Amino acid sequence: MRSTISKVFDRALMLGVLSACMAFGATHSAHGQLREGEWVLSTFNIRYDNPSDPLTWVKRRDEVAKIVGFYDIVGIQEALPHQVLDLAQRLPWMSHVGRGRDADGGGEACPIFFNAAHWELLHSETLWLAKDWRTPGALHPAADLPRTVTVAWFHHRASGKRVRVYNTHWSHVSEEARAFSAQLIASVDAVHGTDATVVLGDFNEEAGEPGREVLAQSGFANTYDRAGARCRPSFPTYTTFQPEGSSGGPRIDAIYVKGLTTQWTCVDEIIRDEVFISDHLPLHAVVSWSPERE
Secondary structure, three states, X not given: OOOEOOOOOOHHHXXXXXXXXXXXXXXXXXXXXXXXXXXXXXXXXXXXXOOOOOOOHHHHXXXXXXXXHXXXXXXXXXXXXXXXXXXXXXXOOEEEEOOEOXXXXXXXXXXXXXXXXXXXXXXXXXXXXXXXXXOOOOOOOOOOOOOEEEEEEEEEOOOOOEEEEEEEEOOOOOHHHHHHHHHHHHHHHHOOOOOEEEEEEEOOOOOOOHHHHHHHHOOOEEHHHOHHHEOOOOOOOEOOOOOOOXXXXXXXXXXXXXXXXXXXXXXXXXXXXXXXOOOXXXXXXXXXXXXXXX
C-alpha cells in the first residue's frame, strides 16, 4: 500500500516509532516498538534543490526533515548547503557532520545526521573518492564530478560501544570510479578497529555489480539480504518522484554493516501533492550489536 505521513508526531513518539505511514486517510502500520539494544540507521538521497522538479524543495523540506528525525544515524546524499541548514533548523535534537564536494566546501554533500543525546561524536572527516583522496575537490579521472565519503566515529552512550559510519554517493557515469570508491572505503576500514562499521549510500549501481561486490568481499553485509528482516519480499529505492509504476525500480541505495545484526529493513514511501518527496525512497534498517565482530 502506498503510504504518506499526514500527522506531525511529537518528539516523544518519534523516539519510539520505527515508521509512521498514513495512506490518504487509511492508516497502514508495519512497524513496532524498538526492543532493548536496537537502534536505527537510514540512508536517503534527498535530491538536490532543483526548481524544475515536480515538488520543489521548499514544499518538501518539512517532510524530508520529519523522516530524517525518526532515526538514530542518517546518511544523506545530494544535499546542498542550504538544504543541510534547512534540515538542521528543523531537527534541533540532531547534530551533523560533512562538507560539500567542491574545493571550497560548496556543492553537494553527504552529511551524517545523528541523535546527539544517544551518540557522542568522536571524530569526523570528508574524503574524496580519488587517488589524492585528502585533497578537497579531487576528481577520479573516470568520473565527471568530485565524489566524497563522509566518515564519522561515534560512541554509543547507552552501551559504551563505538561505530564508524561512512556515507557516500558514487559516480553515476563510471563503473571504474565506483569500484575505486569501494576499494578506498574498504582499505580505510581495514586499518581501523571498532565494534561495528556502517556504509550508507547511493551507490548508483545494484548489488552484485563491481563496486558493491568489493564491499561484500570485504565483509560488509547488505541489510537487504536478510530476507526474513524485510518488510516485504522486495522493494526498490530509486523511483523518480512518480509513485505510479515505481515498484520495479532499481535498488541502488543500501545500508552495509559489520558487527551489527539486521532486525528489520524497509523503505518509507512518503507522498505529498501526489508525488514522492524525493526521487529516491529513504531506506532504513533496525539493527542491534552483534555478540562479536566477524
